[in-house]
Amino acid sequence: MxxxxxxxxxxxxxxxxxxxxxxxxxxxxxxxxxxxxxxxxxxxxxxxxxxxxxxxxxxxxxxxxxxxxxxxxxxxxxxxxxxxxxxxxxxxxxxxxxxxxxxxxxxxxxxxxxxxxxxxxxxxxxxxxxxxxxxxxxxxxxxxxxxxxxxxxLRHEAYWFSRLGVYIERAETTARILDVKYHVLLPEHEPVGGGLDYFQWSAILRAVSALTAYHWVYRDSIKPWLVADLLILREEMPRSLASCYANISMYLDELASDHGRQGESQRAARRLLAQLRNSDMKEIFQGGLHEFLTDFIAANNRTANAVTEQYLV
Amino acid sequence: MESGNFDEMLSAADGCRSPYRVLAEWLEAAPAELIEQRRREAELLFRRIGITFAVYGEESAEERIIPFDIVPRVLDREEWDRLSRGLKQRVAAINSFLRDIYGAQEILRAEIIPSDLIFANPAFRPEMMGRRTPGDIFVPIAGVDVVRVDPDTFYVLEDNVRTPSGVSYMLENREVMMLLFPDLFSRHKVAPVETYPEELLATLQSIAPRTAPTEPTIALLTPGPFNSAYYEHSFLADKLGIDLVEGRDLLVRDNICYMRTTEGLQRVDVIYRRVDDDFLDPLTFRPESVLGVPGLMSAFESGNLTVANAVGTGIADDKAIYSYMPQIVKFYLGEEPILSNVPTWRCREPDALAYVLDHLDELVVKEVHGSGGYGMLVGPASDAATRQSFADKLRADPDNFIAQPTLALSTCPTWTSAGLAPRHVDLRPFVLSGADRTRIVPGGLTRVALREGSLVVNSSQGGGTKDTWVLDD
Incomplete structure (x- = not known):
C-alpha cells in the first residue's frame, strides 16, 4: 500500500x-x-x-x-x-x-x-x-x-499500521504515567505506606484501568513494586509495556511476513520485547526505575522512527 | 412546455415520443406522494454514499451533494448509435489533430487554422513538440458535451479533452435508480453502464509504454482532498483497483516514475492524472506547484511513462479552435462530421466582434479558455446593465471571447416542487480511446438546469443530474 x-x-x-x-x-x-x-x-x-x-x-x-x-x-x-x-x-x-x-x-x-x-x-x-x-x-x-x-x-496492512499506531502511543503513555510517579513506586518508600502512597498507587492503576486487574493478578494489597511489575512486565495487562511490545512485535511480524522482508523496525521491537521478557523488577529497581523508563521512552521512539523510515515515507 | 422547444418526452404528434412511452405511463399512474418519497430516499442514499462536490468560493459548502432528478433521460438504440458514431469520429479527429499539431503541423501548412491561434495560445505546450504517445492517443478520456435541439440534431457544445469529470455521477445515478425503481427497470431493457471502470482500465492498459510489463501499474493522480472532484477520484481509484496518489507519493529517478509504498519504491507505468498541465511537473511547468512531480515529463519523454490524458490536449478543446472542428474532421478523416458544431463567432475577427456587440441580447458569449459556466453571458437571460459591462470586457480583450447563438436546448420532464415540468438538459457521454479500439458505454451524464427556463446546467451554477438510459429494443 x-x-x-x-x-x-x-x-x-x-x-x-x-x-x-x-x-x-x-x-x-x-x-x-x-x-x-x-x-x-x-x-x-x-x-x-x-x-x-x-x-x-x-x-x-x-x-x-x-x-x-x-x-x-x-x-x-x-x-x-x-x-x-x-x-x-x-x-x-x-x-x-x-x-x-x-x-x-x-x-x-x-x-x-x-x-x-x-x-x-x-x-x-x-x-x-x-x-x-x-x-x-x-x-x-x-x-x-x-x-x-x-x-x-480486513486483517491486512491497513489494520496492522493502525494497530501499530495504537500500541506505540500506548506504550509511551504508560511509561510517562509511571515516570511522573516513579518516586512513590520506589521500594524504599515501602515501609512508609500510609494513606498518601496508597492513593497515589491506586490513582496510577485507575489511570490505566488496572485497579481491578491488580487485585485479580496479585490478590494482595497495593504494593508499589507490584504496581510497577503489573504495568511494566505483565503481558496479560493490556496497557503494560510488555503487552504493548508483544503486540507491536506481532503486527510488525505480520507485515514482515506479508512483504517477505524484515527490517530495522522488527529488530528494534524484538530487542525491546526480549529485554522486557528477560527483566525482573528487582533488576529494574537496582538500575533505577526512572532511568529504566527514560531509556524505554527513547527506545520506543526509536521503534516509531524505524517504522516511519521503513514503511511510511 | 415552452413553445418551440423540443421536449424529449412530449414532442411527438401523439403526445409521447416512443422511447418514453412506458416511462410516461408509469409517471402518469404513480401518485405524486410516491415520487416525492422516492426522491427523498434518493437524496438520503446520495448523502450516505458521500457523493459530494465542493463549490469554489463558498466557504459553508465544503461538502455538498449535487441535486439528483429521479426522472431518467431516455434515448433509444438508434438515436444512441448515431450519436456514438459521431462521438467516435470527433474524438478520432481530435487525436489526429493533436498528433499533427505537436508533429508535422500539416493543418497549419494547409492554412486551415491560422497559426497564431496555436502558437499564441496558452493551451499549446511547446514542450510536447515532436513527442509521440503510445498508439498516438493523446486523449484516452474525453467527456464530450452535447445538446439536442430536435429529433435529429445533436450539437457538440464542448469537447472536454483535458481532465473531464462527472463519470462517477453517471455510475452512482444508475446505482441509485436501480435501487429505487426496480419496477421501472423490469419494464425496460436499459443498457448497462457499470462496465465503465473495466473499459477505462482496458483503455489505460492499452496505452502503457512499451517498457511496461504485461500487467502495467496504473495510478490515479489527484490534487488531493481539497479538490472539488476528490470524491470522484477516490471513487474511480477504488473501482479500478488502482492506487490514488498525490504528487508527493511519486518520484522520478533516472527517468522512471515510482510510487512510495510500504514495500519500497514501485514502478508506475501509466498515470491517469486529474491534475492540470500547469501543476503536473514543477521542473517543466509552474515551478511553485506542490501538486505535481518533479521530473514527470522526463519520464514521459523517455518513453517510460504514459500520462493520460497527455499534456497539451487543451489546445484541442480551446473554444477558438472549437469553431474549426468541422474542418478538422474533414481534414484528417476525409469525412463529413456526423455531429453539428454550434455556429461560432470568433470575436478576434473584427466583423464578428461588431456582429456580436450588436446582438448581445441573443447570443451566449464565452471566454475562450473558460469552463464550468463561469464568466459567461447568456444574452436573452441578462439585463441591459450586465450586457453593457460585458460589452466593455469584450471590446477590451476581444481575442478572449467567442459567441454562439442561444440554442433551443431540448427539455426533459423533471420532478419539481410543482410536479413534473420541462427543464433544459445536456448530455456528457464519455469516450475512451485506446491503442486497440474506442469504447463508449451507452449513456453518460445528463445534466439538467433545475431553474425554470435556465440554460446553465453546471453543478456550480445550480444544475442537477439525471440517470441516462439507452434502451435496447
Missing part, C-alpha cells in the same frame, strides 16, 4: 489513542486532587498531569500558575495546544479523511462522527464540573473507533 496511506492510518490511530490517554491522565489528576490531606497540594496533581502528558513546557509558555481549570482547558480544549484532546480528534479525522477508502464505513463514521459532535457537545466553555462526563465521552469515542476497526477491518 502507499506509504502515505499507511502513515495516515498509523497517525489516525495514534491520535485517537492519545486523546484517550489524555482523558485518563485528567481523570487520575482530578481524583487525586479531590482527596483531602494527602500531603501534597492539589496543584501538584495537576502539574503531574501536565508532566505525564509531556505538555508542561508548552503550558507554562501560556500560563504562570497551575490551576485545575486552566490545566483542564489546556489539555482538553485549547486551540493553542497542538496536543489537546480536541486537536487530537481533529488530527485523527484529517488523517482518516485523507485515506477515507482505506477505512471501513463503521470506522470512518466513528471518527467523523466524533469530530462533528465535538463542537456541538463541548463547544462552549466547559466547566470543571463537567470533567467526568467529558472524559467518559472521549473514552467512548476511542472505544468506538477501536471496536469498529477490530470488528470490520
Amino acid at each position: 502507499l506509504s502515505r496511506a499507511a502513515d495516515n492510518l498509523f497517525w489516525m490511530a495514534r491520535y485517537v489513542e492519545r486523546a484517550e490517554s489524555l482523558a485518563r491522565i485528567l481523570h487520575a489528576a482530578s481524583r487525586m486532587a479531590a482527596i483531602p490531606n494527602i500531603g501534597s497540594s492539589p496543584a501538584n496533581e495537576w502539574h503531574s498531569a501536565l508532566a505525564a502528558a509531556a505538555r508542561a513546557d508548552a503550558y507554562f509558555e501560556l500560563h504562570e500558575a497551575v490551576t485545575a481549570e486552566q490545566v483542564f482547558q489546556f489539555l482538553a480544549f485549547s486551540e493553542a495546544n497542538p496536543a489537546s484532546i480536541r486537536n487530537c480528534l481533529r488530527a485523527a479525522r484529517t488523517n482518516a479523511r485523507a485515506m477515507r477508502t482505506a477505512l471501513t464505513i463503521e470506522t470512518w463514521e466513528a471518527i467523523n462522527g466524533a469530530w462533528l459532535d465535538f463542537d456541538h457537545l463541548w463547544g462552549g466553555a466547559v466547566p470543571l464540573s463537567e470533567l467526568n462526563r467529558f472524559i467518559a465521552w472521549v473514552k467512548e469515542v476511542s472505544l468506538r473507533v477501536d471496536g469498529s476497526a477490530y470488528r470490520s477491518m
Whole structure:
C-alpha cells in the first residue's frame, strides 16, 4: 500500500489513542486532587498531569500558575495546544479523511462522527464540573473507533499500521504515567505506606484501568513494586509495556511476513520485547526505575522512527 | 412546455415520443406522494454514499451533494448509435489533430487554422513538440458535451479533452435508480453502464509504454482532498483497483516514475492524472506547484511513462479552435462530421466582434479558455446593465471571447416542487480511446438546469443530474 496511506492510518490511530490517554491522565489528576490531606497540594496533581502528558513546557509558555481549570482547558480544549484532546480528534479525522477508502464505513463514521459532535457537545466553555462526563465521552469515542476497526477491518496492512499506531502511543503513555510517579513506586518508600502512597498507587492503576486487574493478578494489597511489575512486565495487562511490545512485535511480524522482508523496525521491537521478557523488577529497581523508563521512552521512539523510515515515507 | 422547444418526452404528434412511452405511463399512474418519497430516499442514499462536490468560493459548502432528478433521460438504440458514431469520429479527429499539431503541423501548412491561434495560445505546450504517445492517443478520456435541439440534431457544445469529470455521477445515478425503481427497470431493457471502470482500465492498459510489463501499474493522480472532484477520484481509484496518489507519493529517478509504498519504491507505468498541465511537473511547468512531480515529463519523454490524458490536449478543446472542428474532421478523416458544431463567432475577427456587440441580447458569449459556466453571458437571460459591462470586457480583450447563438436546448420532464415540468438538459457521454479500439458505454451524464427556463446546467451554477438510459429494443 502507499506509504502515505499507511502513515495516515498509523497517525489516525495514534491520535485517537492519545486523546484517550489524555482523558485518563485528567481523570487520575482530578481524583487525586479531590482527596483531602494527602500531603501534597492539589496543584501538584495537576502539574503531574501536565508532566505525564509531556505538555508542561508548552503550558507554562501560556500560563504562570497551575490551576485545575486552566490545566483542564489546556489539555482538553485549547486551540493553542497542538496536543489537546480536541486537536487530537481533529488530527485523527484529517488523517482518516485523507485515506477515507482505506477505512471501513463503521470506522470512518466513528471518527467523523466524533469530530462533528465535538463542537456541538463541548463547544462552549466547559466547566470543571463537567470533567467526568467529558472524559467518559472521549473514552467512548476511542472505544468506538477501536471496536469498529477490530470488528470490520480486513486483517491486512491497513489494520496492522493502525494497530501499530495504537500500541506505540500506548506504550509511551504508560511509561510517562509511571515516570511522573516513579518516586512513590520506589521500594524504599515501602515501609512508609500510609494513606498518601496508597492513593497515589491506586490513582496510577485507575489511570490505566488496572485497579481491578491488580487485585485479580496479585490478590494482595497495593504494593508499589507490584504496581510497577503489573504495568511494566505483565503481558496479560493490556496497557503494560510488555503487552504493548508483544503486540507491536506481532503486527510488525505480520507485515514482515506479508512483504517477505524484515527490517530495522522488527529488530528494534524484538530487542525491546526480549529485554522486557528477560527483566525482573528487582533488576529494574537496582538500575533505577526512572532511568529504566527514560531509556524505554527513547527506545520506543526509536521503534516509531524505524517504522516511519521503513514503511511510511 | 415552452413553445418551440423540443421536449424529449412530449414532442411527438401523439403526445409521447416512443422511447418514453412506458416511462410516461408509469409517471402518469404513480401518485405524486410516491415520487416525492422516492426522491427523498434518493437524496438520503446520495448523502450516505458521500457523493459530494465542493463549490469554489463558498466557504459553508465544503461538502455538498449535487441535486439528483429521479426522472431518467431516455434515448433509444438508434438515436444512441448515431450519436456514438459521431462521438467516435470527433474524438478520432481530435487525436489526429493533436498528433499533427505537436508533429508535422500539416493543418497549419494547409492554412486551415491560422497559426497564431496555436502558437499564441496558452493551451499549446511547446514542450510536447515532436513527442509521440503510445498508439498516438493523446486523449484516452474525453467527456464530450452535447445538446439536442430536435429529433435529429445533436450539437457538440464542448469537447472536454483535458481532465473531464462527472463519470462517477453517471455510475452512482444508475446505482441509485436501480435501487429505487426496480419496477421501472423490469419494464425496460436499459443498457448497462457499470462496465465503465473495466473499459477505462482496458483503455489505460492499452496505452502503457512499451517498457511496461504485461500487467502495467496504473495510478490515479489527484490534487488531493481539497479538490472539488476528490470524491470522484477516490471513487474511480477504488473501482479500478488502482492506487490514488498525490504528487508527493511519486518520484522520478533516472527517468522512471515510482510510487512510495510500504514495500519500497514501485514502478508506475501509466498515470491517469486529474491534475492540470500547469501543476503536473514543477521542473517543466509552474515551478511553485506542490501538486505535481518533479521530473514527470522526463519520464514521459523517455518513453517510460504514459500520462493520460497527455499534456497539451487543451489546445484541442480551446473554444477558438472549437469553431474549426468541422474542418478538422474533414481534414484528417476525409469525412463529413456526423455531429453539428454550434455556429461560432470568433470575436478576434473584427466583423464578428461588431456582429456580436450588436446582438448581445441573443447570443451566449464565452471566454475562450473558460469552463464550468463561469464568466459567461447568456444574452436573452441578462439585463441591459450586465450586457453593457460585458460589452466593455469584450471590446477590451476581444481575442478572449467567442459567441454562439442561444440554442433551443431540448427539455426533459423533471420532478419539481410543482410536479413534473420541462427543464433544459445536456448530455456528457464519455469516450475512451485506446491503442486497440474506442469504447463508449451507452449513456453518460445528463445534466439538467433545475431553474425554470435556465440554460446553465453546471453543478456550480445550480444544475442537477439525471440517470441516462439507452434502451435496447
